[in-house]
Amino acid sequence: MEISIDVLIFYLVSLVVVGSACIVAFSRNIVHSAFSLLGTFGGVAGLYVFLGADFVAAVQVLIYVGGILVLILFAVMLTHRISDIDITNRTVGRIPGLVAVAVFLGILVYAIGETDWVKVKEVAYAPTTATIGNLFLGDYLLPFQIAAVVLLVALIGAITLSRKEIKE
Amino acid sequence: MDHPVQTDFLRWIVLFPLLGAAVNGLLGARIQERAGKRMVAFIACAPVTLSFLFSLWAYSRLLGLPAKERFLIDRFYTWIPMGSFSVDVAFWVDPLSAIMILVVSGIGGLIHFYSIGYMHDDRSMWRYFAYLNLFTFSMLLLVTGDNLLVMFVGWEGVGLCSWALIGFWYTDHTNTRAGNKAFIVNRIGDFGFVLGIFLLYWTLSGQGQGTLAFREIAEHVGLLADLELWGVGVATLVTILLFIGATGKSAQIPLYVWLPDAMQGPTPVSALIHAATMVTAGVYMIARLNGLFSAAPATLQIIAVVGAATAFFAATVAITQTDIKRVLAYSTISQLGYMFLAMGVTAYSAGVFHLLTHAFFKACLFLGSGSIIHAMQGEQDMRQMGGLRKVMPATFRTFAIAVLAIAGTPFLAGFFSKDAILWQAWATHNQLLWGVAVFVAGLTAFYMFRQFFMVFFGQCRADHHVQEHLHESPKIMTYPLWILAAGSVVVGYLGLPAFLGGSMLDHWLDPVIHVPHGEHHAVMEEVGVMSVSIVAAAAGVVLAWFLYYVRTPSRDESPEARGFAYRVLFNKYYVDEVYQFVFVGGTLLLARVGAAFDRYIIDTIVDGTAKVTTILAWFNGLFDKYVIDMLVNAVANVTFAVGNNFRRVQTGNINSYLYVVVGAVVVALIVKLRYWS
Amino acid sequence: MAAYVAMLTKVGLEHYLVVGGILFALGIYIVLTRRNAISILLGVELILNSAGLNYVAFSHFSTGNVDGQIYTVFIIMLAASEAAIGLAIVLAIYQLFATIDVEATETLKD
Numbered sequence: 001m002e003i004s005i006d007v008l009i010f011y012l013v014s015l016v017v018v019g020s021a022c023i024v025a026f027s028r029n030i031v032h033s034a035f036s037l038l039g040t041f042g043g044v045a046g047l048y049v050f051l052g053a054d055f056v057a058a059v060q061v062l063i064y065v066g067g068i069l070v071l072i073l074f075a076v077m078l079t080h081r082i083s084d085i086d087i088t089n090r091t092v093g094r095i096p097g098l099v100a101v102a103v104f105l106g107i108l109v110y111a112i113g114e115t116d117w118v119k120v121k122e123v124a125y126a127p128t129t130a131t132i133g134n135l136f137l138g139d140y141l142l143p144f145q146i147a148a149v150v151l152l153v154a155l156i157g158a159i160t161l162s163r164k165e166i167k168e
Numbered sequence: 169m170d171h172p173v174q175t176d177f178l179r180w181i182v183l184f185p186l187l188g189a190a191v192n193g194l195l196g197a198r199i200q201e202r203a204g205k206r207m208v209a210f211i212a213c214a215p216v217t218l219s220f221l222f223s224l225w226a227y228s229r230l231l232g233l234p235a236k237e238r239f240l241i242d243r244f245y246t247w248i249p250m251g252s253f254s255v256d257v258a259f260w261v262d263p264l265s266a267i268m269i270l271v272v273s274g275i276g277g278l279i280h281f282y283s284i285g286y287m288h289d290d291r292s293m294w295r296y297f298a299y300l301n302l303f304t305f306s307m308l309l310l311v312t313g314d315n316l317l318v319m320f321v322g323w324e325g326v327g328l329c330s331w332a333l334i335g336f337w338y339t340d341h342t343n344t345r346a347g348n349k350a351f352i353v354n355r356i357g358d359f360g361f362v363l364g365i366f367l368l369y370w371t372l373s374g375q376g377q378g379t380l381a382f383r384e385i386a387e388h389v390g391l392l393a394d395l396e397l398w399g400v401g402v403a404t405l406v407t408i409l410l411f412i413g414a415t416g417k418s419a420q421i422p423l424y425v426w427l428p429d430a431m432q433g434p435t436p437v438s439a440l441i442h443a444a445t446m447v448t449a450g451v452y453m454i455a456r457l458n459g460l461f462s463a464a465p466a467t468l469q470i471i472a473v474v475g476a477a478t479a480f481f482a483a484t485v486a487i488t489q490t491d492i493k494r495v496l497a498y499s500t501i502s503q504l505g506y507m508f509l510a511m512g513v514t515a516y517s518a519g520v521f522h523l524l525t526h527a528f529f530k531a532c533l534f535l536g537s538g539s540i541i542h543a544m545q546g547e548q549d550m551r552q553m554g555g556l557r558k559v560m561p562a563t564f565r566t567f568a569i570a571v572l573a574i575a576g577t578p579f580l581a582g583f584f585s586k587d588a589i590l591w592q593a594w595a596t597h598n599q600l601l602w603g604v605a606v607f608v609a610g611l612t613a614f615y616m617f618r619q620f621f622m623v624f625f626g627q628c629r630a631d632h633h634v635q636e637h638l639h640e641s642p643k644i645m646t647y648p649l650w651i652l653a654a655g656s657v658v659v660g661y662l663g664l665p666a667f668l669g670g671s672m673l674d675h676w677l678d679p680v681i682h683v684p685h686g687e688h689h690a691v692m693e694e695v696g697v698m699s700v701s702i703v704a705a706a707a708g709v710v711l712a713w714f715l716y717y718v719r720t721p722s723r724d725e726s727p728e729a730r731g732f733a734y735r736v737l738f739n740k741y742y743v744d745e746v747y748q749f750v751f752v753g754g755t756l757l758l759a760r761v762g763a764a765f766d767r768y769i770i771d772t773i774v775d776g777t778a779k780v781t782t783i784l785a786w787f788n789g790l791f792d793k794y795v796i797d798m799l800v801n802a803v804a805n806v807t808f809a810v811g812n813n814f815r816r817v818q819t820g821n822i823n824s825y826l827y828v829v830v831g832a833v834v835v836a837l838i839v840k841l842r843y844w845s
Numbered sequence: 846m847a848a849y850v851a852m853l854t855k856v857g858l859e860h861y862l863v864v865g866g867i868l869f870a871l872g873i874y875i876v877l878t879r880r881n882a883i884s885i886l887l888g889v890e891l892i893l894n895s896a897g898l899n900y901v902a903f904s905h906f907s908t909g910n911v912d913g914q915i916y917t918v919f920i921i922m923l924a925a926s927e928a929a930i931g932l933a934i935v936l937a938i939y940q941l942f943a944t945i946d947v948e949a950t951e952t953l954k955d
Contacts, residue, residue, distance in 0.1 A: 003854050010856045014864045024887055025871045033887055040868070044894050047861065051905040056897075056914045063921050068890065068928045075883055075932040079939045097877040100830050105870040107837045112862045114841060119858065120909040128911050132918070137250065140915055147922050154926030161933035826877055
């Protein structure tokens, strides 16, 4: 039984995703958690590539790695003195949490295995950016516009929340 | 007409100034420090000069073509290729835009040179020139863009530069406020403009001809003929929306309020942006889309009335103003009103003609006033001036020529162009509008000569200190004045009336004006109409001579000493105050109403709900105490114990809530797999 | 046995779903156990990622069109705004309480 190279790579990437997600979950140091999130996000981007979603992969890298991660790191540094990181990343109720999650995951995997998924026969790999662009300005125009408004509101909200109150 | 000549040099007309703006904008501070202001000025003036030379080249190429085929196009690249919707960044030059690029780069170039003298004491000269170049770029983009979207980019660009230059001396709060006012008022107009573009594209694509290119719009105007939206013709609706954009940019009623305040900027800027070029963008846009506008007679009627009303309104305000630049600002609004009147009576080429002549004499007047303000050490109040004729001979002479031109002295530029508009208004049977326009011609002559006499004649009323320093401006400032003054004389001969040989400009513009010219008319009638306007202008001059030359104006002339009418005019009909009250006050009022609604209605409801709950709880308590307790005390104790235990569920802690959620999902999954699969 | 080997050597929809499930479970675990507001946000990001992964996997294997990818882009957009707002709230809380431990900020309970 031979294993082809792309399957091997899939397992490797999945390992990176799951492994770094584990570090995020179990690390005592919040900076380590935040940094290993990089592995998860990058790995998921890799999985997107496997799934033929080139545009989403690029967006994942740009937004998550380039934007959200940096934002989180900033927040970490703004709210902690680096020295007492160990103390502030407190974890409570590990055992019940683990048990609950393990049960949940078991059921989930069981459900995935049991379900008879709909599958298409031939899976085509084609560039998706143009298609997605057309859909955004066609069928998905309204959600697209609403997304723009949501982003604008989030922007304004973030500014008003985080700035110091100006006394009249 | 179907095959415009492809070229690839038109892009440079537009791109040179952008290059200058980029160099000065990004590196200007360092250049000015290392290589001096001369270098900065050179970097700014060279691209505009090159643009002008390239414009001349384009013009000569046009001349070489047969009249009906005079179109040059330069497809730069495809900007938005999206299915059926495609927009090119393409520049085109036809007879109409050829006039505009020559005016923008030519007069713009002169004003660049003039600025070297005017701004040479300013610390941030590089910033000034970067903005000015960026403005030239945007304006050239506006006039050469081959479709509405590219034009709109230029349209917004000039608005941005105008804002930046009005507030150029940003340390003074009034300047930045004036800039913001201009920007915000323009925004209202731009909103209409962009809606007009949307509606036009939407309707045309509904007919299978979705396009924004001017040439194709002109071809497909017929498709709009019978379409209606909410009971109004689509063509009317589109043109009204576009005209709203024009009222913002070209300072017409009701959106003209920003232009007088825009005079806070440096004077060359007032000359270039707020007199010669940017404010004429609206006129250009209508002339460019004349086929579309001609398909909407109702809109044309509105445009004509708005134009005449603006001309009258601004002219009456101008006769009382004492600030030298404000008089010119209101005069500009008034002259723009003339141009819109021309558009409204479908005299497109007459309107463009007036645009052209006005660019020359108004730029000359503004630059002249700049020269005066320069000499007066920043003083702009005409009551402090007087007698400058002897000290500043070059400024005096050029200013005089421009005043004569704008007042409508026979055989100068303003006379021919104004007469062309008046005649067209008469010939299209708009006698009432014609009457207003003739009256405004008289007013124009009056307020221009009032300014002329107050500034240059009589005794100098300035402080001793200022008087000692009075001087003529350097040559770099007076030469542009002379060129513009010469233009104010010569340009008029491009558009002679029919009985003096006919208008060259009409023939030149013929391929782009898609409406037939007015019917041939009697010579005697035209001469008669012309002489009426000459008489009106002469009356204005005589009145000004009597009031401001014979009776010398006093230094402390104040509006309070005059009658009611004078005060109303001096305060510009209190329009600013009304706008402040209605719009700014209205917005605040709306906010207060909202707050009051929140406080009294919403809060009352919330409080009421709370009260009802409290009362219910009280009854509940009574029930509990006297019924339950008395009946089964033990059960109450059990209930209490259970409640006390369950209280821990309500921890206020997200984590514990999530346990419940996870548990619920697990249960749901199990149920699903066990019993529904 | 052979069936399991075949399952391991050919990557299909289930594999991606399992990876997504693991990410989801870890995200839940973080939100369950952490007391640090920023850590909880990290967990939420994991959960959102797992949802996005599922969408793309289904789009690839089950529908064959790009609709699922579009939902993922919307999820990423939501994640971005959520992160911005969430972190702004965290900063505001930090300024108020000088801590971002979620148990220390339970003043609303009383």
